Amino acid sequence: MNAVTPALPAPIGLLAELTHRCPLRCPYCSNPLELDRRSAELDTATWERVLAEAAALGVLHVHLSGGEPTARQDIVAITAACARLGLYSNLITSGVGGALAKLDALSDAGLDHVQLSIQAAEASNAERIGGLRNAQPQKFAFAERVTALGLPLTLNAVIHRGNIGEVPAIIDLAVQLGAKRLEVAHTQYYGWAYVNRAALMPAKPEVDRSIRVVEEARERLKGRLVIDLVVPDYYAKYPKACAGGWGRRLMNVSPTGKVLPCHAAETIPGLEFWHVQDHSLAEIWARSPAFSAYRGTGWMKEPCRSCDRRETDWGGCRCQALALAGDAAATDPACSLSPLHARVQALAVAESALETAPDYRYRTIGGAPAAIPEGVAP
Amino acid sequence: MSLTPDDVPRLPRGVRMRFDSVRSAHVLLAPERTFDLDQNAVAVLTLVDGTRSIRAIADELARTYEADRGVIEPDVIAMLNGLREKRVLDAGPPQEAPAPRA
Numbered sequence: 001m002n003a004v005t006p007a008l009p010a011p012i013g014l015l016a017e018l019t020h021r022c023p024l025r026c027p028y029c030s031n032p033l034e035l036d037r038r039s040a041e042l043d044t045a046t047w048e049r050v051l052a053e054a055a056a057l058g059v060l061h062v063h064l065s066g067g068e069p070t071a072r073q074d075i076v077a078i079t080a081a082c083a084r085l086g087l088y089s090n091l092i093t094s095g096v097g098g099a100l101a102k103l104d105a106l107s108d109a110g111l112d113h114v115q116l117s118i119q120a121a122e123a124s125n126a127e128r129i130g131g132l133r134n135a136q137p138q139k140f141a142f143a144e145r146v147t148a149l150g151l152p153l154t155l156n157a158v159i160h161r162g163n164i165g166e167v168p169a170i171i172d173l174a175v176q177l178g179a180k181r182l183e184v185a186h187t188q189y190y191g192w193a194y195v196n197r198a199a200l201m202p203a204k205p206e207v208d209r210s211i212r213v214v215e216e217a218r219e220r221l222k223g224r225l226v227i228d229l230v231v232p233d234y235y236a237k238y239p240k241a242c243a244g245g246w247g248r249r250l251m252n253v254s255p256t257g258k259v260l261p262c263h264a265a266e267t268i269p270g271l272e273f274w275h276v277q278d279h280s281l282a283e284i285w286a287r288s289p290a291f292s293a294y295r296g297t298g299w300m301k302e303p304c305r306s307c308d309r310r311e312t313d314w315g316g317c318r319c320q321a322l323a324l325a326g327d328a329a330a331t332d333p334a335c336s337l338s339p340l341h342a343r344v345q346a347l348a349v350a351e352s353a354l355e356t357a358p359d360y361r362y363r364t365i366g367g368a369p370a371a372i373p374e375g376v377a378p
Numbered sequence: 379m380s381l382t383p384d385d386v387p388r389l390p391r392g393v394r395m396r397f398d399s400v401r402s403a404h405v406l407l408a409p410e411r412t413f414d415l416d417q418n419a420v421a422v423l424t425l426v427d428g429t430r431s432i433r434a435i436a437d438e439l440a441r442t443y444e445a446d447r448g449v450i451e452p453d454v455i456a457m458l459n460g461l462r463e464k465r466v467l468d469a470g471p472p473q474e475a476p477a478p479r480a
Contacts, residue, residue, distance in 0.1 A: 010400050010401070012412060056400075057400070058401065060398065060405065060412055061407070086396060088394075090409065112391075112392050112394075112407075150390075150391045151391060152390065152391060152392035152409050154409055180409070180465040181409055181410065181465065223379065223463050223465070224465075226464060226465050228410075
């Protein structure tokens, strides 16, 4: 190792966004507003090469995601490549469409874990949120097959105004479906969720209640169900270290082969992203301008620069700083130390107090909205 | 519901120990998480194969390291209890046909 520059730790996770195609149309989708089309997607051989490069670089977990990853014809071959390389494969799926038909073959190919999304516990509400009729029975049948195959199952529920009252029912459902883990993930307001923020923002008392419900259930279900809780940013005291810190733990490969430090990074103008077609993952991790831009603490301004938590929060989320403060190098306004924090909280309170939530703008390929909500910068 | 010396621990599907050659360390890979393992944890998990009871694991460790098994057994139970609470370890009576993962 070079003694002059400190060694760069290797990434541990690769988020492989295999496709943006998805049968669901969730209004909080974390994909970008400009979705990639099928014709531009990487081919099987390229993904196999990328996975081999990831394993050599030190990646341990591969998250096969999308869109709906089982919409790819070659999802079994991609999963088998992970198994051959010793990579831990995690299928992040909606469980609808062709997912069930491919599940046995995925299990045989060595799939390690399944993360299944649910939109709500109650079927009509779930199907309204996901924008697809008859999705709920498909998901239940899929979950049943996952556990019958002996695969570990995690349920992921994104929480917002439209389902926050169902958190107790979602916990019961996770137990009933045989999940070992449940992610109660309050909506992160990037991508489509940012556009739909006023329709999604829950009220603070309901957020507090949902957190109490989770804490009580964790105790009650100890040893049966692990519950991970992602708390909502706008009401938080400290921001989340986005992706565990920019360029520290994760790489995200988009359907077309663009390598990003996080899934929303393309919203930051002026960043130069490298492609897997032009560079190896190792080169991209070490030298790509996008990964170097906000790595470490050197880019920070006050109050982050002198903050005791600078290597805990890593300044929070760069994309949120851009969206809300108009500056990707600013302190994430979700942080109580940000001068804009009070405005962010006031915005959340005002939006959650709307008597009727606005209609969803459902996620669609080619359907990017013309205007996005303004931030809170003066 | 603590584990007892008669319980037979095993790693369920979706949980496996691996040597990470990039970081020169053993890790336990599990759904959405990675556990860094110290030498003691590696020594215990190497013996977790779905056939050995906790008592047998403690016996073997006491022999290998010439240590007091009265100290080792509670430590093994405490460590495995922790993994079981995180749902990355199963335990029960011995199985007819154990199928540990490589």
